[in-house]
Amino acid sequence: MTSSDRVVSASAGFVELLDTRPETLREAAADFGGLVHSPPLGVLRPRSAAGIGDALAYAGRHGIPVAARSGGHSLYGQGQAPGGIVLDLGELNAVGPVTGDRVEVRAGALWRDVLAATLPHGLTPPVLTDYLGAGVGGVLSAGGLGGASHRHGLVADSALELEVVTGAGEHVVCSPDRHSALFHAVLAGLGQVAVIVRATLRLSPAPTRVRRYCLYYSGLDGYLSDQRLLATDRRFAHLEGQVRPVPGGWTHMIEAVAAHRGASAPDDGTLLGGLSFDSAETEDLGHAEFANRVAADEEILRTTGEWRYPHPWLNLLLPEDTAASVVTGVLADPGFQDLRENGLILLYPLLTGALRAPLFRRPRGEVVLLFALLRTAAPGTAGPMVAANRAAYEYARANGAVAYPVNALPMSPADWREHYGSRWETLAEAKGVHDPHGILGRGHGMWAPA
Numbered sequence: 001m002t003s004s005d006r007v008v009s010a011s012a013g014f015v016e017l018l019d020t021r022p023e024t025l026r027e028a029a030a031d032f033g034g035l036v037h038s039p040p041l042g043v044l045r046p047r048s049a050a051g052i053g054d055a056l057a058y059a060g061r062h063g064i065p066v067a068a069r070s071g072g073h074s075l076y077g078q079g080q081a082p083g084g085i086v087l088d089l090g091e092l093n094a095v096g097p098v099t100g101d102r103v104e105v106r107a108g109a110l111w112r113d114v115l116a117a118t119l120p121h122g123l124t125p126p127v128l129t130d131y132l133g134a135g136v137g138g139v140l141s142a143g144g145l146g147g148a149s150h151r152h153g154l155v156a157d158s159a160l161e162l163e164v165v166t167g168a169g170e171h172v173v174c175s176p177d178r179h180s181a182l183f184h185a186v187l188a189g190l191g192q193v194a195v196i197v198r199a200t201l202r203l204s205p206a207p208t209r210v211r212r213y214c215l216y217y218s219g220l221d222g223y224l225s226d227q228r229l230l231a232t233d234r235r236f237a238h239l240e241g242q243v244r245p246v247p248g249g250w251t252h253m254i255e256a257v258a259a260h261r262g263a264s265a266p267d268d269g270t271l272l273g274g275l276s277f278d279s280a281e282t283e284d285l286g287h288a289e290f291a292n293r294v295a296a297d298e299e300i301l302r303t304t305g306e307w308r309y310p311h312p313w314l315n316l317l318l319p320e321d322t323a324a325s326v327v328t329g330v331l332a333d334p335g336f337q338d339l340r341e342n343g344l345i346l347l348y349p350l351l352t353g354a355l356r357a358p359l360f361r362r363p364r365g366e367v368v369l370l371f372a373l374l375r376t377a378a379p380g381t382a383g384p385m386v387a388a389n390r391a392a393y394e395y396a397r398a399n400g401a402v403a404y405p406v407n408a409l410p411m412s413p414a415d416w417r418e419h420y421g422s423r424w425e426t427l428a429e430a431k432g433v434h435d436p437h438g439i440l441g442r443g444h445g446m447w448a449p450a
C-alpha cells in the first residue's frame with residue numbers, strides 16, 4: 001500500500017488506516033450473494049474495540065454509513081456501506097480461551113475456527129449452521145439456524161455475554177443481567193444498534209462419532225408429520241431435511257443424526273420406530289467431518305467458479321398449518337423451476353419455544369418450518385429470480401410466514417415494520433438510543449431515509 005492509499009484520520013483519533021485502494025473497495029462491494037455491489041469510501045481493519053469506537057464516533061458526527069463485515073456472506077448487500085465505511089473485522093478473529101463450558105470469541109472469527117478451538121476440549125457450540133465459513137458477528141446478528149435448533153434454539157441463544165460498540169461509539173459489555181435491553185437488541189438484531197466485538201459462548205459436550213440417517217418419503221404430508229414427531233420428541237441430536245426433484249415431481253428426505261455413545265453405536269430400531277419413511281440409508285462419520293460437511297462442496301464450487309456466481313437465496317419460516325400448501329405452491333411456480341436443475345431446497349422443523357432471542361421473528365405455532373430455496377444463477381440471470389423471491393415472500397407472508405432475513409430479497413421499511421410486528425417499537429427505541437445518527441446496518445433497508 002502506498003501512502004497515497006492511506007488516510008489516517010488523526011483528528012478523529014483513528015489508529016487504523018482507511019484503505020481506499022480500488023481493489024479493496026471492489027472486494028468490500030462484493031458478498032456471497034453477488035447481486036449488490038456498492039463500494040464504500042474506504043475499509044477500516046480495526047484491531048480493538050477502541051478502534052471501532054473511534055470510527056463509529058467519527059462516522060456518527062458526520063452521518064457516514066458504517067457496515068460491519070465478519071465473514072462476508074451477506075446475500076444482498078446487507079454488509080455493504082455505499083459511500084461509507086466498511087469495518088472489516090478479519091483481524092479481530094482470536095478464539096479462546098476455552099474455560100469450563102464456555103469460549104471467548106472475537107466477532108471476526110469464522111465458525112470453523114471456533115469449532116477447531118473447542119473440539120480438543122471435547123466441546124462444541126450447541127448449534128452450528130450448516131456452513132462453518134460464515135463469520136461469528138454475522139451469524140449472531142442473523143440468529144443462526146441449524147440441525148440442532150429444534151433442541152437448542154438459535155446459534156445466538158448460546159451467547160452469554162457480548163462486548164459491543166454501539167452506533168454512538170460507546171463500548172459496552174452486556175448480558176442478560178447487564179444492559180440487557182442492548183444485549184437483546186444485538187442478538188438476531190441484524191447489526192442495527194451495535195457492532196459485536198467479542199462474545200462469550202456456552203458450549204456442549206461434543207460426540208466423536210455420529211450416525212447419519214437419510215429417510216426418504218414420496219409424499220409431503222407423511223414427511224411433515226414425521227418431521228413434527230422427530231422435532232417434538234427430540235430423539236435425534238440433529239434434524240434437517242430436503243425437498244428433491246424427481247421426474248414429474250418432488251421427493252423428500254429427512255436428515256437425522258444421532259451421536260455414538262462411547263463405543264456403542266446408536267440403536268437403529270429405537271431411533272427409527274414409529275416413522276413412515278419409504279426407504280432409509282445410514283452412514284457413520286466423525287463428528288468434525290459431519291460438522292464441516294459443506295467444506296467439500298465449497299472446494300468443488302470454488303474450483304468450478306460457481307461459488308462466485310450470484311446466489312439469489314430465499315429463506316422463509318412457515319407456520320405448520322400452511323406449510324404444505326405454501327411449499328407446494330412455491331415449487332409449482334415457474335419462477336422456481338431452475339431449482340430442479342441447480343439448487344438445494346431445505347425444509348425442516350423448529351420449535352418456537354426453543355428460539356429465545358426476542359428479535360428473531362417466527363410465525364405462529366409450536367412447530368414452524370424453515371423453507372430455504374438456495375439457488376445459484378449464471379451471471380446475468382439473477383434478476384427474475386430476485387423478483388420470484390419477492391413474489392414467493394408475499395405469497396408466504398399472506399399465509400402467515402416470516403422471512404429469515406439472510407436473503408436476496410428487497411424489503412421496504414414497511415415490510416420490516418410488518419416483519420417485526422409487536423417488536424418493532426422495541427427495535428426502534430433501541431435504534432434511537434444506541435444508533436442515534438442511523439449509521440449502522442443501512443444495507444437492510446429497514447429505515448426510511450431521513
Ligand SMILES: Cc1cc2nc3c(=O)[nH]c(=O)nc-3n(C[C@H](O)[C@H](O)[C@H](O)COP(=O)(O)OP(=O)(O)OC[C@H]3O[C@@H](n4cnc5c(N)ncnc54)[C@H](O)[C@@H]3O)c2cc1C
Nearest residue numbers: 070071072073074079129130131135137138144145191196
Ligand atoms: C454456504 C452458506 C450456508 C449457510 N448456511 C446457513 C445455515 O445453515 N443457517 C443459517 O442460519 N445461516 C446460514 N447461512 C447464512 C449466514 O449465516 C448469514 O449470511 C450470515 O449473516 C453470514 O455472516 P458473515 O459474517 O459471513 O457475513 P457478513 O456479510 O460479514 O455479515 C452479515 C451481516 O451481519 C452484519 N455483521 C457482520 N459482523 C457483525 C458484527 N461483528 N456486529 C454486528 N453486525 C455484524 C453485517 O453488517 C451484515 O449485515 C449460510 C450462508 C452461506 C453462504
